[in-house]
Amino acid sequence: MPFTIATWNINSVRLRAALVTHLMREEAPDVLCLQECKSPVEKIPFDIFEALGYRHMVARGQKGYNGVAILSKLPMEDAGEKDFAKLGHARHVAGKLENGVTIHNFYVPAGGDKPDREVNEKFGQKLDYLTEMRDWFRAEAPEKAILVGDLNIAPREDDVWNHKQLLKVVSHTPIEVEHLAETREAGKWVDITRQDLPEGNLYSWWSYRSPDWDAADKGRRLDHVWATPDISNAGHSSRILRAARGWDKPSDHAPVFAIFDL
Structure with a gap:
């Protein structure tokens, strides 16, 4: 049976609960993965989502920062979490569907402003986080799995509005792109979005600092949907709901969708 999955950095699930419910009503993904929930799990407004x-x-949360949640119409059991780089942050949670598919929801550290771990601790934490993700996938060899989330890296030249200008900007530096590539290759993950949409510029994030984000269109593709090779051919119909970036009091990210015939 096909199911639709969506991933969205919501930038506070409590502040933007109305946007979540709007997406649920209008788009109705079967599984919705949220990042940067900024809420303890017990304060996520689950009752209004349940009513829809x-x-x-399954969720992991903390007060005011980070936080990941998977909301599902389909039965799902908690499949645990990993604290990569021992940051003590709520950045990963996994859920397992009845069809045996495990969904990993990630919120990779943003990495601060300067792409230099010697002067910016957050950048070092980001690289260490990705390194431990890579090592886990090498050791565990994931199967029948989907990985989604805000990975905070735009890997391809056409995943950013200007490749040359962003080479020294955190999220598109060569060292970050290399770390993400190693992480993806370690699990033999397939980038479903680019499998479906191999050509052309694709963005899922536009800065709040741009007063006219839509016209300027200085975006980056920071949000991703991957799948293991055993189910990657089942993924299709990828899209980014750009319109959501223009909703009232929006997140700076747009939801990314894919359908899996599983």
Whole structure:
């Protein structure tokens, strides 16, 4: 049975609960993965999501920062989490569907402003986080899995509005792109979005600092949907809901969708 999955950095699930419910009503993904929830799990407004058919949730949270949640119409059991780089942050949670598919929801550290771990601790934490992700995938060899989330890296030249200008900007530096590539290759993950949409510029994030984000269109593709090779051919119909970036009091990210015939 096909199911639709969506990933969205919501930038506060409590502040933007109305946007989440709007997406649920208008787009109705079967599984919705949220990042940067900025809420303890017990304060996520699960009751309003449950009323719309999302009766299952696995989540990890903390007050005011980070936080990841998977909301599902389909039965799902908690499949745990990993604290990569020992940051003590709520940045990963996994849920397993009845069809045996495990969904990993990630919020990779943004990395601060300067792409130099010697002067910017956050950048070092980001690289260490990705390194431990890579090592885990090498050791565990994931199967029948989907990985989604705000990975905070735009890997391709056409994943950013200007490749040359962003080479020294955190999220598109060569060292970050290399770390993400190693992480993806370690699990033999397939980039479903680019499998479906191999050509052309694609963005899922536009800065709040741009007063006219839509016209300027200085975006980056920071949000991703990957799948293991055993199910990658089942993924299709990828899209980014750009319109959501223009909703009232929006997140700076737009939701990314894919359908899997599984």
